[in-house]
Amino acid sequence: MNSMTLNKYQLIIMADDKQVVLERILQVTRYRGFLINGMNAEVNTGNNVATITMSVSSERPISLLIDQINKLIDIKGVKVDNSDVQIKQHSA
Amino acid sequence: MTKSKTLTGGALLFEVLQEHGVQHVFGYPGGAIMPIYDALYDSDVKHFLCRHEQGAAFSAVGYARAAGTVGVCLATSGPGATNLITGLADALADSIPVVAITGQVPTAAMGSDAFQEIDIFGLSLACTKHSFQVTDINELEKVLHQAFEIALEGRHGPVLVDIPKDVQLAEVTQRLDKLSHLKNKVKLPLADISKALDLLTHAKQPILYVGGGVGMANAVEEVRDFAEKTGMPSVSTLKGLGAINPDNENHLGMLGMHGTKAANLAVQESDLLVVVGARFDDRVTGKLDEFAPNAKVIHFDIDTAEINKRRDADAAILGDLKGNLPLLTTELNIADWQQKLKQMNTDFAWRYDHPGDNIFAPAVLKTVSDLMPSNTCVTTDVGQHQMWAAQHMTFDDPSNFLTSGGMGTMGFGLPAAIGAQISRPHDTVIAVSGDGSIMMNVQELATIKRYQIPVKVVLIDNAKLGMVRQWQDLFFDGRLSETDLSDNPDFVMLATAFDIKSKLITKKSEVKAAVEEMLDHDGPYLLQVKIDAAENVWPLVPPNTANDKMMESV
Missing domain, CATH: 3.40.50.970 (Thiamin diphosphate (ThDP)-binding fold, Pyr/PP domains)
Known part of the structure; x- marks a missing residue:
C-alpha cells in the first residue's frame, strides 16, 4: 500500500475582475499538481477586484503554486490563510 | 494638443505594430481575419505568407530569437488559430516574446459553434504567458500595447490577442498617447549578494552553469566578463550555448543528457554552482537527487517561480542578471580545479577520426x-x-x-x-x-x-x-x-x-x-x-540516472 501525505492549504487570491481569471487559476492549480477541495469567488464591483478563496491539497510545497499563480498577469496577490493542516490519503 | 485619428480595428492593429517597431509579420489569411488582411493591404508592415500557420508561428519565434525583438504572427479563427498552438507552446517553453493575432468569428456568433469557430482564448491558457479576447473596439489599442509589454516584461513569453471580425471592422479613434505601464506587482526580495559572495570565496570547485536566460537578459557581456575575471570553469545548457566566449579555455561545453563528459563530471564534482538564467531542467540534471550532490547553489533568475522549484538555492538573486552578476565578480583561488578540468577537456576531447568512407x-x-x-x-x-x-x-x-x-x-x-x-x-x-x-x-x-x-x-x-x-x-x-x-x-x-x-x-x-x-x-x-543509420549520439545519460553514469558506446 502506498502512503501519500497531502498538505492542505487555504489560499486567498486577489485578482482583477477580468475574463477567464478563474479559468487561469484553475488551470495553473491543476497543472502544478494541486487538488482543489473548495472554492469561493466574489467581486467588489466598486473597485473591480475579485477575492477568491480556494482550498487545495498536494504533496508539493505551496510556495510552488503561489509563485505560479502570482505570475498570472491579472493577479494582484496571493497569500496562505493557513498552512498547518495535514491530511493523509492512502491508496492501494 | 492630443493627436487622434479614426481607424478600423484592422488598421489600428498595424498602427500599433509599427509603434512597437514591427516591420515584418508572418501569417496566413482566412475568413475571420479578412478585415485585418484588408488593412494590411495599405500598411507599410511587410507580411510573409507562410504555407501553414505553424510555420508562421515558428518563423515569428525564429525572428524574435535571432533579432532579440518581438516576433508577430497572424492566423484566422478555428483551424488557423489551433495551428498556431504548437508554436506558442514552443515560445512559452523557451521564453520567447511573440505576439500572435487571431481572427475570431463575429461577437454575435461567438458561442454558437459557428463555422471555423474555436475557443482559442480558452485553448491559449496553457500555452501562452497571457492572452486577450477583445470584444470592445475601445479596448483594442490598450490591449495591443499591453500584449507587447507583457511579451517583453520580466521572463519573456508569447501573448495571444483574439479579435472578433466585427471588432476588426469597427471604427475607433486612435488615442496615439503613451500606454500605461503594467503594475510591477512582483516585489523582489533583496538580493542575497553578501551570502553569495561568502559561498563564492569559500568554494574550491565552483562551476558557472549558464542557461538561455543569459541571452534573453542581454547579459552575454556580463557573463563573459564574470567568467574571465573569476576564471570559473563553465558549462552551458542547450539554450545557453554561445553565451560563453568560444575561446574561453575554462569552458567545458554542454552539460546534461548529451553533454560532454568533462562538463558532466565537473558538475558532479563541484562544490558550488553559480546558476545564471537556467532552471535545472530534467534533461540537464538527469536523476535530480544525484545532480551535483555536494554543491551549494547560487541561483540568478528573473522568475521567482524558478527559485527552489527543482533544486533549493543557498543564495537566490532575483532580478536583472545584467546588473546583479557584476556584484559577484571577484578573484578566486581555484588554479588546481581549473587545471584538473582543462586536463579533462583534453582527455575527453571529441574525436573525428571515424573509420571508413561513410560520412560521420x-x-x-x-x-x-x-x-x-x-x-x-x-x-x-x-x-x-x-x-x-x-x-x-x-x-x-x-x-x-x-x-x-x-x-x-x-x-x-x-x-x-x-x-x-x-x-x-x-x-x-x-x-x-x-x-x-x-x-x-x-x-x-x-x-x-x-x-x-x-x-x-x-x-x-x-x-x-x-x-x-x-x-x-x-x-x-x-x-x-x-x-x-x-x-x-x-x-x-x-x-x-x-x-x-x-x-x-x-x-x-x-x-x-x-x-x-x-x-x-x-x-x-x-x-x-x-549518414550511417546505426550511428548513435554519445555520450548519453540514460533516463533517471546520475550524469556521471553516462553511456559512451554500446
Whole structure:
C-alpha cells in the first residue's frame, strides 16, 4: 500500500475582475499538481477586484503554486490563510 | 494638443505594430481575419505568407530569437488559430516574446459553434504567458500595447490577442498617447549578494552553469566578463550555448543528457554552482537527487517561480542578471580545479577520426561550423542532428543558435531559419535538420521559394527517426517500432521542385567541397548528407540516472 501525505492549504487570491481569471487559476492549480477541495469567488464591483478563496491539497510545497499563480498577469496577490493542516490519503 | 485619428480595428492593429517597431509579420489569411488582411493591404508592415500557420508561428519565434525583438504572427479563427498552438507552446517553453493575432468569428456568433469557430482564448491558457479576447473596439489599442509589454516584461513569453471580425471592422479613434505601464506587482526580495559572495570565496570547485536566460537578459557581456575575471570553469545548457566566449579555455561545453563528459563530471564534482538564467531542467540534471550532490547553489533568475522549484538555492538573486552578476565578480583561488578540468577537456576531447568512407555526422557539422562565416545563425530541428549540432558546432552568441529546447518540437528548424534570415538579411542562416524533422514543416520550402530567402539547409539523412531508433535499440530491446523512413522522398528532387539548388553527398571525401559550395551559393541551398543509420549520439545519460553514469558506446 502506498502512503501519500497531502498538505492542505487555504489560499486567498486577489485578482482583477477580468475574463477567464478563474479559468487561469484553475488551470495553473491543476497543472502544478494541486487538488482543489473548495472554492469561493466574489467581486467588489466598486473597485473591480475579485477575492477568491480556494482550498487545495498536494504533496508539493505551496510556495510552488503561489509563485505560479502570482505570475498570472491579472493577479494582484496571493497569500496562505493557513498552512498547518495535514491530511493523509492512502491508496492501494 | 492630443493627436487622434479614426481607424478600423484592422488598421489600428498595424498602427500599433509599427509603434512597437514591427516591420515584418508572418501569417496566413482566412475568413475571420479578412478585415485585418484588408488593412494590411495599405500598411507599410511587410507580411510573409507562410504555407501553414505553424510555420508562421515558428518563423515569428525564429525572428524574435535571432533579432532579440518581438516576433508577430497572424492566423484566422478555428483551424488557423489551433495551428498556431504548437508554436506558442514552443515560445512559452523557451521564453520567447511573440505576439500572435487571431481572427475570431463575429461577437454575435461567438458561442454558437459557428463555422471555423474555436475557443482559442480558452485553448491559449496553457500555452501562452497571457492572452486577450477583445470584444470592445475601445479596448483594442490598450490591449495591443499591453500584449507587447507583457511579451517583453520580466521572463519573456508569447501573448495571444483574439479579435472578433466585427471588432476588426469597427471604427475607433486612435488615442496615439503613451500606454500605461503594467503594475510591477512582483516585489523582489533583496538580493542575497553578501551570502553569495561568502559561498563564492569559500568554494574550491565552483562551476558557472549558464542557461538561455543569459541571452534573453542581454547579459552575454556580463557573463563573459564574470567568467574571465573569476576564471570559473563553465558549462552551458542547450539554450545557453554561445553565451560563453568560444575561446574561453575554462569552458567545458554542454552539460546534461548529451553533454560532454568533462562538463558532466565537473558538475558532479563541484562544490558550488553559480546558476545564471537556467532552471535545472530534467534533461540537464538527469536523476535530480544525484545532480551535483555536494554543491551549494547560487541561483540568478528573473522568475521567482524558478527559485527552489527543482533544486533549493543557498543564495537566490532575483532580478536583472545584467546588473546583479557584476556584484559577484571577484578573484578566486581555484588554479588546481581549473587545471584538473582543462586536463579533462583534453582527455575527453571529441574525436573525428571515424573509420571508413561513410560520412560521420559530427564531422560534417564540425566542418560546417569551421567554414561558416562569423555571426552565422544556425537553427536546428529536434533529434540526433540537434544534439550533434550542439556538441560539435561553435556559436559566438546565443542568438546564433536557435533550437527548440524546452518543447523539443520537430519542424522548428526550417521556419525558424526563415524568420531568422528575414530579421538578419546580411547574415548567413543555416538550418540543420533531419530527414524526419524536415517533413514536419516541409511546406515552408514554398515560403523560401516565394521570397527567395537564402537559407542553407543541411539535411542529416539516416532514413530514420534516429533518436527514437537509438532509444529503441538501447532501452526497448531493439524493437524498432515505426522509426524506419526508408521511403523518404527524393530530397534533391523535392528541393528542385521549389527552385532550391541542392546536392546529395554520401562519402566523407565529398564533405568539405560540398559545404563550401553551399556556403558560397547566393540563394537557398539544400545539402542532403547521407549518414550511417546505426550511428548513435554519445555520450548519453540514460533516463533517471546520475550524469556521471553516462553511456559512451554500446
